[in-house]
Amino acid sequence: MRFSSGLISGKLVDRFGERAVLGFGLFMVSFFTLLTALAQSYGQLLTFRTLGGLGSSMFSVSAGSLLMRSVSDEYRGRAQSLYNGGFLVGGVAGPAVGGILSSFSLRAPFFVYSVTLAMAGTTALVFLSEKRLGNKADIPTNLIGQTTLKQAFKLRPYQIALALAFINNWVLFGLRSSILPLFVTEELGSTATVAGIGLTISALIQGLFLLKAGKFSDEKGRKAALILGGSYVLFGVLMLSFTTSPLWYFIAMALFGLGGAYVGTAPGSVVGDIINGRGGQVIGAWQMAGDAGMIVGPILVGFLTDNYSYQTAFLVSAVISAIAILLSVLLPETRSSHLDNGLIIDKNKQEL
Incomplete structure (x- = not known):
């Protein structure tokens, strides 16, 4: 649902502004999460979680748009790193808290999640207000300008950012969260x-290097960050292809985390760099590309593992990672503060 509604969420951001869509999206997920907690059948569970996916899309697109629009390109990489760090901490803490709550009731985590989402929605609507910020968060699009999806698709950096979002989410999320646990237990003969x-280890290393990766992206460039991070990820995947012991698995996961800190930050900064004014649908399409990678990745590596071997799945993913590095080499630098001429829509050499 997140994938299919990305452009719709972007359109809503362009029409109503980030703050309204952000708050409404969070409250929408909160409401349907509450209904999920009360579900009496699998059909109800599936329906409520699906409808919550639309709110999730609205939240992520509007939050990304607000972040990219409010931070200059000199600090965009670091801001993106902090933002990603919040998700990383939540991704680690959430299952831990949910696991404790589920020992009392399997419905309890959904009730708590609904409450925390409502708190987040209140924060968005109240603390992003003009009265508290001293300036408007929801400036009308006609006053700040807009980058349309058609304009963005003409830019080579945006095209590459879409491809990188797909590939990176395939490898970092699809591969890591699908067959790796099975690889450890079945192929290495170890334990869960x-x-x-x-x-x-991967999550900790990624968290420790996020800010450093963001600063590197701001100072050395998006291109340099993507090449460096992509190289770490490639070495990690290749190491998995020939891993025979848990020790090598731990080293490979450390490389995954290190590379993820860089490649997880820079593509979003590229998208932010090329947007003039508001670009909800531009961000929506970019997030859809990442969601597509998270959908396709597990299915494809699972198919390769079932029909061939774990090593085949890893080697194919390594080839895909190598393609990501090649695309990073072809990426034009997009930081306007470090260029003689900014990336201006329809007035730059990046248009195809």
């Missing part, structure tokens, strides 16, 4: 605890 330790 060892698999969990490896995923924890």
Whole structure:
């Protein structure tokens, strides 16, 4: 649902502004999460979670748009790193808290999640107000300008950012969260605890290097950050292809985390760099590309594993990672503060 509604959410952001869509999207997920907690059948569960996906799309697109629009390109990488860090901390803490709550009731985590989402929605609507910020968060689009999807698709950096979002989410999320635990238990003959330790190492390393990666992107360039991060990810995937012990698995996961800190930050900064004014649908399409990678990645690597081997799935993912590095090499630099001429829509050399 998140994938299919990305452009709709972007259109809403362009029409009503980030703050309204952000708050409404959070309250929408909160409401349907509450209904999920009260679901009496699998059909109801599926329906409520699906409808919550629309709110999730509205939240993520509007939050991304507000972040990219409010931060200059000199600090955009660091801002993106902090933003991603928030999701990383939540992704680690959420299952831990949910696991404790589920020992009391499997419905309890949904009730708590609904309450925290409502708190987040209130924060968006109240604390992003003009009275508290001293300036408007929801400036009308006709006053700040707009980058349309048609304009963005003409820019080579945006085209590459879409491809990188797809590839990086395939490898970093699809591969890591689908077959890796099975690889540890079935191929290495180890335990689920060892698999969990490896995923924890990856998350910790990524969290520790996020700010450094954002600063590197701001100072050395998006291109340099993507090439460096992509190289770490490629080495991690290749190491998995020939791993025979848990120790090598841990090292590979550390490389995944290190590379993820760089490649998880820079593509979003590229998109922010090329947007003039508001660009809800531009951001929506970029997030859809990432969601597509998270959908396609697990299915494809699962198919390759079932029909061939884990090593085949890893090697194919390594080839895809190598393509990401090649695209990063072809990426024109987009930081306007470090260029003689800014990336201006229809007045730049990046248009195809």
